[in-house]
Amino acid sequence: MNVGASSACFFPLETEKALDRVLSLGFKQTEVFFNTSSELEEPFVKDLRQNADDHGAKIISVHPFSSALESNCIFAEYERRYNDFIGLYQKHFHAAAMLGAGNVVIHGSVAKQKRDLSDEFYFERFAKLVELGKKEGVNVCQENVVRFRSESVDFLKRMRDYLGSDFHMVFDIKQSIRCGYDPFFVAEELKNEISHIHISDNSPQSDCMPPGKGTFDFKRLFRLMDDSNYQGGYVIEIYSKGYDVAKELEESKRFFDKIIL
Structure with a gap:
């Protein structure tokens, strides 16, 4: 098992x-968070893949930049707007x-939507x-x-x-806490449908900390x-706000190297 x-x-x-910063820290799994539509063009995507391959790493998930648009452009009744924007998701897939x-x-x-x-x-x-x-061979996953x-x-x-067998979930620890749940309750209830996990640490004072800096029981998870x-x-x-991210990720990687046998 690897933590990316x-x-x-x-x-x-x-x-x-x-x-490149993630890969240079030695992580062998990673998620790519796209930030604009031009980054979905094939030459750009091929360069990302080549960099991961050169580092012996695997990109295991993609996060669209358009999450903030989904309420109005995908999950809304205006059919023409849906038809205009669905192509953006085809490009992400x-x-x-x-x-x-x-x-x-x-x-x-x-x-809470207007309608x-x-x-x-x-x-x-x-x-x-x-x-x-x-059609592209990828799971479309609902994050909490x-x-x-x-x-x-x-x-x-x-x-x-x-959705039955088509339901796949991204389980996010910090989001579970922000939603008012014990993360282990969420994981237990939906463990068989979880396809991908976003991890972070937490404490009574903070719901999002670098792994190894809080009290979350990763071994239990x-x-x-x-x-x-x-x-x-x-x-x-x-x-990144409030953290020296490279330093924290490097320390988190060492933390997981110790607890993962």
């Missing part, structure tokens, strides 16, 4: 430079396939994303995110029931997921 790191940790550094990444992270709709749309409408739209992802519909475990269970035959990856996702 997301290029998002170095935001607002340009994506290719952020990825194609980029993920080119990178060899198996998972694409979706935030979805905010919890009260049904869960079924949301699930149907998500199913369309899933089908586009399948505070202030989004996916903040609710009950919502995620209904989504699982609707690894045991829980191993017992459920988890086949996905673990990627550190912390924010």
Whole structure:
């Protein structure tokens, strides 16, 4: 088992430079967080893949830059706007396939929209994303995110029931806390559907810290997921504000090297 790191940790550094920083720290798994549409063009994507290959690393997931648009452009009733924007997700899925990444992270709709749309409408739209992802051989995954519909475990269970085997989840530790849940409760309830995990540490004072600096029991999480035959990856996702990110990631890598046998 390897623990990787997301290029998002170095935001607002340009994506290719952020990825290079992650790879240069020796991480063998990573997530690419795209930051603008030009980065989805094939020459740019091929350069990212080549850099990962040169470092002997694997890009395991992709995070679209357009998460903030999804409520109005994907999970909303205006059909023409949906048709105009769905191509952006097709490009993300194609980029993920080119990178060899198996998972694409979706935030979805905010919890409270101007118009009260049904869960079924949301699930149907998500199913369309899933089908586009399948054509590229990638999983389209729902992340649990505070202030989004996916903040609710009950919502995620209904989504699982609707999508069946097409339901894949990105489990985020810090987001679980921000949503008011014990992360182990979320992981236990949805362990069989989790395809990708964003990790960070926490303490009573902070919900997002570099791994190894807080009180989160990572060994317990690894045991829980191993017992459920988890086949996905673990990627550190912390924010650059307030941290010397390279130093913290280097220390987190040493922390995991000690506790992972």
